[in-house]
Amino acid sequence: MTEFQKIKHTFAFTNKNTKAWGVLALCVTLHAGKVAASPNNTKITINNHEISKNMLQKEQPIHSSEDYLKGIDVSHYQGKVDWHKVASTGVHFAFVKATQGIHTIDKQYHHNWHQTKKAGIKRGVYHYFDPSLDAQQQAKHFLSTTQHDFGELPPVIDIEAFENVSAKQVIDELKLFLSHVSETTMCKPIIYTSPGFWSQLNDHEFGEYALWLAEYSVKPRIPDGWSSWLFWQYSSKGKVHGINSPVDLSYFSSSTQALEALSCSKQ
Incomplete structure (x- = not known):
């Protein structure tokens, strides 16, 4: 089967001192012929959009x-x-x-x-x-x-x-x-x-x-x-x-x- 763009994402909640903390990680594997990011790269390309890996992570309290x-x-x-x-x-x-x-x-x-x-x-x-x-x-x-x-x-x-x-x-x-x-x-x-x-x-x-x-x-x-x-x-x-x-x-x-x-x- 042809290898397609894959988006894997995890979203976990933990409760500590009555505060909910969310962690979202979107790990992207791109279709061959697009661009596949190496572990050391700080940017990845998704459907012709180059963005920072940090844009795909929210490691901050979710209050509302x-x-x-x-x-x-x-x-x-x-x-x-x-x-x-x-x-x-x-x-x-x-x-x-x-x-x-x-x-x-x-x-x-x-x-x-x-x-x-x-x-x-x-x-x-x-x-x-x-x-x-x-x-x-x-x-x-x-x-x-x-x-x-x-x-x-x-x-x-x-x-x-x-x-x-x-x-x-x-x-x-x-x-x-x-x-x-x-x-x-x-x-x-x-x-x-x-x-x-x-x-x-x-x-x-x-x-x-x-x-x-x-x-x-x-x-x-x-x-x-x-x-x-x-x-x-x-x-x-x-x-x-x-x-x-x-x-x-x-x-x-x-x-x-x-x-x-x-x-x-x-x-």
């Missing part, structure tokens, strides 16, 4: 949510979003639903995709995965719709329902989807899931993919196979200026520079 970059994700359920108003609230990034299954294109996808760019918000795109349908057909539908334009963030596969199939079939189909997208685009997708759903799969083999965690609790649980989250969707009931219905809210676990370095779209 203000330590994280904030973002949202949207679909047709949010109606027609006024993205310039959203940008005025300080939202750093947005994930936009593109597709579902093998035929569905989200009704607001094109509006959201173009308007987020105009508003200057960093964009990602996601596919809602149906494990009862052919995984490769879903991947082709997703890539055909997006035209391999993933914006400024890696593509996402949203996996959160069995759709009346077994755990084994979910895992097998998920692997096929991820492999197809990775091999076709040279870009590893992010997996969006919740610990409650993932625990039913009883699987820990997907840790090579970055995790977007859906967990609405003060202290998020990490699903088997991962040691950390890259994005954390912490609420489904957010209120954001420019959006007339509740919206999902998420955190990014590191700096603005690290967020920018995640892009794997052709610029």
